[in-house]
Amino acid sequence: MTRIAAVHGTLAPHRYDQSAITDMVARRCLPDGADRRALDRLHRAARVRARHMTLPLDAYGTLDGFGAANDVFIQAATDLGARTVREALRLAGLTAADVDLLVFTSVTGIAAPSVDARLVGRLGLRPDVRRVPMFGLGCAGGAAGLARLHDYLLGRPDEVAVLLSVELCSLTFQRDDPSLANLVATGLFGDGAGAVVARGSRRTGTVAGPTIVDTRSRLYPDTGRILGWEIKDSGFRVVLGPEIPDVVRRHLADDVRDFLDGHGLKPKDVSAWVCHPGGPQILEAVGEALDLPDGALDLSRRHLADVGNLSSSSVLHILRDTLDTRPPPAGTPGLLLAMGPGFACELVLLRW
Template identity: 55%
Template sequence: MARIAAVSPALPAHVYSQAEITDTIAPMVTTDPSKQAVMRRLHSGSKVDTRHLVMPIERYRDASTFTQSNDMFIEVAADLTEQALRDALTIAGLEPQDVDYLMFTSVTGISAPSIDALLVARLGLRADVKRVPMYGLGCVAGAAGIARVNDYLVGHPNDVAVLLAVELCSLTFQRNDDSMANLVATGLFGDGAAAVVMVGDERAKRMPVTGPDVVDARSQLYPDTEQVIGFNASETGFRIILTAQVSEVIERNFGADVGAFLDANHLAIADIDTWIAHPGGPRVLESFQSSLALPDGALDNSWRSLAKVGNLSSASVLHILGEELESPQAAGTETLLFALGPGVSAELVRLRWPDDQHGGVS
């Protein structure tokens, strides 16, 4: 298994209230007063208070081509992931040259060479670092990335591995699109990045206790849900696919899937001390709580993150995980981290705080 040594978030400097964002973009989305009223109602009910954007809000009034938006993605994504990784390595007491494996994920822009390649020279990473760019997982990629990095470290117990996630959702903003999906999405998604430093169990023995062990993970792909959530490429960029069926998929499947996963780990719902749920939106969080029969307050960390920064897609669960790492955790604390994304796909990750610096989970 691997140990999470550090998590560091990064956010763009431009932060605005939900009301400021709505007032600015509503006329660009639709000129129909009734549709604007629906949009304002949806934004107000999103439970989002503030969001960080890659550009000053007035810049969004200027129409951009897909090329211009994607150029901005490459520039800002490289800056944010560099900041996040530098900070995470410092927290872990490691240097860039220590990194053996680098996984990068995003779904809001494209780049070849990929962003992780651009960071090698900027950060002073080794030229032989193993790089794995990962695209298309969307909101589930933060949880899936931790699981896949763990897979690598199981076979490389002395290595240091990094997961980088960056989503600049505001750059996918679509003008003159008054579809329900766009009206909802323009009130939910924010911009941000995160870096997770993980180490193999042999490397962990030579480091202080700094975070939980990744004990187990499970992936789930639900059939016939391809059109429930995702992106469609168009001449103006990425157009959101977002339907009410997301909550239906959760209600129909999630409780049983989590129960089966925990049972395979000889655990039950009541044994989980901390839940880290992807804050996809109010209906998503309510469906998670309902399907798992969780008590009120169990997902407060996700609700706080949604209010503070909105839905950051793949980076969201990593931001919440980073906040959990800031507080002391008792030995043996059981945590379940999970997310849902396009597919529809789900990823469940069991984390456990070790009993001592040598870990050791039964």
């Protein structure tokens, strides 16, 4: 089985209270003299206290178009990604030369050469390192990336693989857009990165975390337009449908129960739920659908309150927090899950 050797999360450099971000959004998105009470309610409902952003707050009003924002993404994602991978390798007791595969996921910017390619020389990775850049998975990208890393190591059990997620959501900010979806998104998403270092079953090491037992991916029919991006001249315009919690309630429980049943498990057997915090309503829908006990999603709720939704990076931060603050009993199962555009669900079964 794949062994997780280290998980590390980093955050963008500029931290702001939610109230300061709300004031900026009101200035940039609402017409002069407009009533901002609805915006204030939406941002309070996100239950986010503060977020980290790539640029100083005032700079978001001066970014001129998609190209300028994407140029910032390339530089900042490379810098933050390098820091994140370097520290994850240190925690794993490994060097850059040990890495055989680098998987990179993001949905908040594009680059060719991709960010993973730009990191090879900077980190001292081998020139024959295999690379898998992934785009479009959104908030599910951290879980999906972990699953694809596991797939690779099943076939190459002597090797080491790294997953890197970098999401700079603030750079998708749409000025002069008072739509409900944009106002909700501006109250929810933050900037950060996460990295996982994993070893194949025959690769020895001094640092040992949980193993990946199995994975499952699921696309739900007729839900392709409820979450994602519309690509405009101004950049990424968010699509965020109000029906997402209902889709979660309708489908998630059957998928999770069927997946666990294949391993002789029930939801009550799961010792840790590592759940992407899509937002307060999503977490409530997950808890209701799976009939989870009180406190099962506390780390996800705390993460959301402390730094907001980091898209694909969030579930990796919550995995790190689980390992650091609430390590489950040895030998017990855990479930990592996230949902994203498609509408899709990714499940990763862990054993501690």
